[in-house]
Amino acid sequence: xxxxxxxxxxxxxxxxxxxxxxxxxxxxxxxxxxxxxxxxxxxxxxxxxxxxxxxxxxxxxxxxxxxxxxxxxxxxxxxxxxxxxxxxxxxxxxxxxxxxxx
Amino acid sequence: xxxxxxxxxxxxxxxxxxxxxxxxxxxxxxxxxxxxxxxxxxxxxxxxxxxxxxxxxxxxxxxxxxxxxxxxxxxxxxxxxxxxxxxxxxxxxxxxxxxxxxxxxxxxxxxxxxxxxxxxxxxxxxxxxxxxxxxxxxxxxxxxxxxxxxxxxxxxxxxxxxxxxxxxxxxxxxxxxxxxxxxxxxxxxxxxxxxxxxxxxxxxxxxxxxxxxxxxxxxxxxxxxxxxxxxxxxxxxxxxxxxxxxxxxxxxxxxxxxxxxxxxxxxxxxxxxxxxxxxxxxxxxxxxxxxxxxxxxxxxxxxxxxxxxxxxxxxxxxxxxxxxxxxxxxxxxxxxxxxxxxxxxxxxxxxxxxxxxxxxxxxxxxxxxxxxxxxxxxxxxxxxxxxxxx
Numbered sequence: 063x064x065x066x067x068x069x070x071x072x073x074x075x076x077x078x079x080x081x082x083x084x085x086x087x088x089x090x091x092x093x094x095x096x097x098x099x100x101x102x103x104x105x106x107x108x109x110x111x112x113x114x115x116x117x118x119x120x121x122x123x124x125x126x127x128x129x130x131x132x133x134x135x136x137x138x139x140x141x142x143x144x145x146x147x148x149x150x151x152x153x154x155x156x157x158x159x160x161x162x163x164x
Numbered sequence: 165x166x167x168x169x170x171x172x173x174x175x176x177x178x179x180x181x182x183x184x185x186x187x188x189x190x191x192x193x194x195x196x197x198x199x200x201x202x203x204x205x206x207x208x209x210x211x212x213x214x215x216x217x218x219x220x221x222x223x224x225x226x227x228x229x230x231x232x233x234x235x236x237x238x239x240x241x242x243x244x245x246x247x248x249x250x251x252x253x254x255x256x257x258x259x260x261x262x263x264x265x266x267x268x269x270x271x272x273x274x275x276x277x278x279x280x281x282x283x284x285x286x287x288x289x290x291x292x293x294x295x296x297x298x299x300x301x302x303x304x305x306x307x308x309x310x311x312x313x314x315x316x317x318x319x320x321x322x323x324x325x326x327x328x329x330x331x332x333x334x335x336x337x338x339x340x341x342x343x344x345x346x347x348x349x350x351x352x353x354x355x356x357x358x359x360x361x362x363x364x365x366x367x368x369x370x371x372x373x374x375x376x377x378x379x380x381x382x383x384x385x386x387x388x389x390x391x392x393x394x395x396x397x398x399x400x401x402x403x404x405x406x407x408x409x410x411x412x413x414x415x416x417x418x419x420x421x422x423x424x425x426x427x428x429x430x431x432x433x434x435x436x437x438x439x440x441x442x443x444x445x446x447x448x449x450x451x452x453x454x455x456x457x458x459x460x461x462x463x464x465x466x467x468x469x470x471x472x473x474x475x476x477x478x479x480x481x482x483x484x485x486x487x488x489x490x491x492x493x494x495x496x497x498x499x500x501x502x503x504x505x506x507x508x509x510x511x512x513x514x515x516x517x518x519x520x521x522x523x524x525x526x527x528x529x530x531x532x533x534x535x536x537x538x539x540x541x542x543x544x545x546x547x548x549x550x551x552x553x554x
Contacts, residue, residue: 065504067319069319077315077319077396079502079503079504091504095504108394108396109316109396109483109484109485110314110315110316110395110396110465110483111315111396112315112396112398124398126402126405127318127405127406129349129350129352129353129401129405130349130401131349131398131399131401131402131405132398132399132401132402144398145393145396145398146393146398146399149398149399150399151399151400151401152349152399152401153348153349153375153399153400153401154348154375154378154379154387154400156388156393156399157384157385157386158384159384159386160386160387160388160393163390163393163394
């Protein structure tokens with residue numbers, strides 16, 4: 063089964079350690095290699111990209127490393143791809159040029 | 165544990181025994197390059213930010229004083245703002261040989277090159293007589309950097325480098341980390357490691373000053389590259405929280421200042437320090453080299469492939485795709501930790517062993533290729549004054 067790492071128990075996103083295809087069952091493991099849960103991928107995402115492991119309301123914190131890495135720019139549901147299209151920095155927003163990378 | 169290094173007259177220990185040919189301006193650059201051409205163990209660098217960039221003099225001085233350098237030949241046009249004499253006076257305090265050729269005094273570039281090559285030949289003969297000897301790890305100063313980062317850097321390569329950093333601090337070595345922009349969002353974690361309230365304030369100021377430099381209304385400056393975003397990094401906070409992992413968990417003893425007259429140095433301090441400066445790869449490494457760092461340990465997800473003129477660069481990747489494609493260019497594979505096949509601690513111990521081996525003379529992948537990048541950062545006192553940071 064394809065795997066994604068949830069680095070801290072407080073996180074609401076996990077990082078894919080292999081490329082994930084839409085519809086894949088994804089096993090979410092902790093950094094101690096324990097299975098946390100299984101989720102169905104609603105999007106495809108490359109290795110190293112993030113998948114939501116719970117619903118995240120617009121404006122709520124997106125958490126990785128147990129810390130906010132930004133806030134949801136729209137409602138995100140469990141299994142969705144999480145990246146610059148639906149997350150905003152709380153500190154320095156990406157420039158228009160950087161947003162064009164996606 | 166010992167490594168095999170070169171002791172200098174001022175008791176600092178280098179891991180390389182190079183002759184540095186330093187051009188103080190672009191005008192002097194071609195002559196400096198031709199003086200160094202064809203010699204093994206001679207490296208040529210240039211102050212390339214225009215001939216009046218006197219802000220770079222402390223960095224140039226620090227680089228020339230680095231213990232990896234056995235002797236220094238400064239090549240000057242003769243009329244530039246970066247004056248060679250004060251640099252020579254500082255460098256000669258270390259006891260190493262430092263000489264100067266001024267093109268406008270000698271006459272022609274051809275004569276200068278001939279004269280310079282004679283000096284370098286003599287310096288090489290003298291340096292060649294010096295042999296490596298055993299020194300404990302407290303003589304080592306290690307600089308940490310990441311670049312071409314993706315999410316594997318924060319999960320595998322940087323945490324493994326952090327294990328190495330802790331092992332080095334425990335062994336008495338000095339460890340230095342720069343790139344304040346990549347601490348934005350990690351204030352709580354970094355300041356919680358401060359040894360006292362004064363250091364805590366210094367860490368917070370180190371980060372908040374940098375945030376001010378990058379959030380000027382009306383200006384739109386990129387701070388993450390395509391590779392970061394293609395690699396899954398979504399925000400600066402995510403990049404920062406991954407980046408600071410390479411600093412391990414030992415107490416932070418201070419933030420080294422880059423003063424206008426000199427840079428604070430790290431060798432002999434022992435423990436973990438931060439440094440003022442930039443996150444831009446080569447200028448950041450040059451700053452750390454100017455602070456006396458011997459070796460750079462560099463995490464790269466996407467596959468950064470530079471070397472550095474002064475310090476060996478040990479490349480560590482946590483990305484299994486990068487390792488599969490680019491292992492010829494990578495020194496340490498941390499992707500085993502990304503894939504859950506090896507613990508972070510085990511990878512960290514391998515990086516530690518690699519640092520000791522490189523300190524004792526093992527060539528890194530970039531050294532095998534002969535890569536010797538050098539670049540400087542221009543501290544802009546106008547921006548600092550406008551932002552009230554002076």
